[in-house]
Amino acid sequence: MGWALQRESGLTPGAGGVAGSISGVIVVQKYGGSSVADTDRIKHVAERIAAAKREGHDVVVVVSAMGKTTDQLLRQAQEISDIPPGRELDMLLTSGERISMALLAMAMHELGYTARSLTGSQAGIITDASHGKARIIDITPGRIQEGLAGGHVVIVAGFQGVSRDSKDITTLGRGGSDTTAVALAAALGAQICEIYTDVDGVYTADPRIAPNARRLTRLSHEEMLEMAASGAKVLQVRSVEYARNRGVTIHVRSSFSYSEGTVVDEGTDMEQAMISGVAHDTGEGKLVIRRVPDKPGVAARVFTALADEHVNIDMIVQNVSEDGTTDISCTLPLADGPRATQLLESMLPEIGAEEIVFDTDVAKVSLIGAGMKTHPGVAAAMFTALSDAGVNIEMISTSTIRVSVVIREADVVPAVRAVHEQFGLNQEMPT
Ligand code: ADP
Ligand code: ASP
Ligand code: MG
Numbered sequence: 001m002g003w004a005l006q007r008e009s010g011l012t013p014g015a016g017g018v019a020g021s022i023s024g025v026i027v028v029q030k031y032g033g034s035s036v037a038d039t040d041r042i043k044h045v046a047e048r049i050a051a052a053k054r055e056g057h058d059v060v061v062v063v064s065a066m067g068k069t070t071d072q073l074l075r076q077a078q079e080i081s082d083i084p085p086g087r088e089l090d091m092l093l094t095s096g097e098r099i100s101m102a103l104l105a106m107a108m109h110e111l112g113y114t115a116r117s118l119t120g121s122q123a124g125i126i127t128d129a130s131h132g133k134a135r136i137i138d139i140t141p142g143r144i145q146e147g148l149a150g151g152h153v154v155i156v157a158g159f160q161g162v163s164r165d166s167k168d169i170t171t172l173g174r175g176g177s178d179t180t181a182v183a184l185a186a187a188l189g190a191q192i193c194e195i196y197t198d199v200d201g202v203y204t205a206d207p208r209i210a211p212n213a214r215r216l217t218r219l220s221h222e223e224m225l226e227m228a229a230s231g232a233k234v235l236q237v238r239s240v241e242y243a244r245n246r247g248v249t250i251h252v253r254s255s256f257s258y259s260e261g262t263v264v265d266e267g268t269d270m271e272q273a274m275i276s277g278v279a280h281d282t283g284e285g286k287l288v289i290r291r292v293p294d295k296p297g298v299a300a301r302v303f304t305a306l307a308d309e310h311v312n313i314d315m316i317v318q319n320v321s322e323d324g325t326t327d328i329s330c331t332l333p334l335a336d337g338p339r340a341t342q343l344l345e346s347m348l349p350e351i352g353a354e355e356i357v358f359d360t361d362v363a364k365v366s367l368i369g370a371g372m373k374t375h376p377g378v379a380a381a382m383f384t385a386l387s388d389a390g391v392n393i394e395m396i397s398t399s400t401i402r403v404s405v406v407i408r409e410a411d412v413v414p415a416v417r418a419v420h421e422q423f424g425l426n427q428e429m430p431t
Pocket of ligand 2: 178
């Protein structure tokens with residue numbers, strides 16, 4: 001039986017030079033870091049925007065920082081301070097996107113188009129005050145609309161906003177330019193939100209890990225949400241959440257080619273694929289609370305304390321107890337590990353556990369597919385593939401459309417490939 005059914009129906013054409021586009025409507029195009037990595041790439045992006053303008057579109061562009069700029073800025077901050085003040089770190093990081101927006105506006109002028117670059121704050125992106133992971137709470141796009149009415153290309157710095165309460169500049173978390181783009185598409189009633197990146201769509205697995213991975217032509221918000229939440233960083237999780245809540249259609253495509261990408265939409269009238277893909281995440285660690293007394297209230301206390309510190313817990317597993325004690329394990333972002341460990345160590349006398357161990361050498365591999373709801377045996381087939389590949393499973397969790405396992409980080413490549421192959425997701429090779 002074929003686990004994966006390819007779906008071809010219902011493709012929505014995009015704007016960037018693709019046949020079938022409608023004139024006079026707003027399109028939002030987001031260009032990621034690799035798409036604006038140097039000034040030549042910026043000139044190339046300007047050409048693509050000019051093509052959309054020539055088709056009669058009103059174009060709003062969202063840009064990321066050039067190449068690895070955000071990483072470099074973070075490194076510089078860390079050279080100065082282990083825990084830089086959130087306000088200042090956000091001020092620093094948002095400067096990356098300001099560079100690319102201004103350079104891109106200049107490139108548009110060179111091509112004979114007028115462009116207006118706007119910071120997130122100028123573009124009316126209003127957030128809460130939570131530095132480094134701010135949420136968009138409102139959009140007042142007056143200046144964007146004025147720019148469009150004046151015939152300009154409007155270029156917005158991605159990944160940033162301004163806090164309504166503190167009036168400080170905030171950032172939306174790594175990969176947040178995707179969310180800026182989707183939020184603007186929703187606020188402006190855009191026809192489509194195009195996410196331009198360095199791959200030509202969403203694949204059945206990260207093509208860097210599984211070279212045989214196949215591009216998906218269409219995917220539902222629900223499936224993409226599970227893929228993104230499971231580590232497929234081609235779209236930021238929040239951008240997909242936002243798109244689902246506001247009914248925004250996303251077209252993920254490459255800025256390096258003109259080929260069709262992947263359409264992510266509501267997924268109605270879609271032939272349901274059994275399995276859409278395999279995702280992996282090496283950004284989490286496993287925290288183990290050893291030998292906790294097996295009595296009511298302990299888990300509540302531990303996880304309340306972690307929640308109060310805004311530590312995002314992913315999987316939780318409690319072992320069968322032995323001699324009245326048990327181990328509780330959970331996974332959480334690597335960056336939160338030291339803080340969570342310190343907090344729980346300070347609670348050791350209170351909860352009566354023996355020790356806290358934080359293991360950073362783990363990875364999560366997930367299988368995602370809306371069709372698995374109605375098909376038994378998916379988890380069993382996944383575990384068999386892992387066992388045949390000699391990969392040991394340390395933790396398991398499931399949702400209705402996902403099965404995830406925690407394994408050793410060193411096993412991630414063979415694990416992804418084995419599961420990918422087991423479910424027939426490999427590209428058909430020419431015979
Ligand atoms: P950008 O800088 O354009 O935002 P990202 O690096 O954030 O780009 O996202 C694109 C990358 O996501 C790809 O280069 C690819 O390695 C990775 N990726 C992970 N999973 C997938 C997947 N299932 N399909 C496509 N790309 C994926
Ligand atoms: N420049 C930011 C980052 O690297 C935001 C983004 O690219 O979406 O995370
Ligand atoms: Mg990204």
